[in-house]
Amino acid sequence: MIFRLYPKNTGHTYQYALNSILKLISMANSRIKEFFQLGEVANYFVRVFQKPDPNRPTNFNLRMMHGINKISILMFLAAIIIWVAKRMF
Numbered sequence: 001m002i003f004r005l006y007p008k009n010t011g012h013t014y015q016y017a018l019n020s021i022l023k024l025i026s027m028a029n030s031r032i033k034e035f036f037q038l039g040e041v042a043n044y045f046v047r048v049f050q051k052p053d054p055n056r057p058t059n060f061n062l063r064m065m066h067g068i069n070k071i072s073i074l075m076f077l078a079a080i081i082i083w084v085a086k087r088m089f
Contacts, residue, residue: 045073 048069052058 048073 048066052063
């Protein structure tokens with residue numbers, strides 16, 4: 001994307017340049033925020049560790065799947081913590 005730093009035939013070149021630079025900075029900030037969004041992944045982590053909704057239908061297989069996922073997530077986090085602790089100390 002190319003921005004002109006000054007418009008033709010006007011005396012407000014510094015203001016136009018400042019506005020263009022601010023546009024570039026806001027575009028970069030929005031791209032960074034978009035890159036670090038977790039969205040569905042974070043939503044799943046929150047939903048797995050919440051208390052089950054009594055209004056939603058459930059069955060044995062679904063409860064076991066979520067139970068196994070809870071255990072695997074906790075084991076993964078424990079392994080990451082242990083790995084980082086070994087690297088630091």
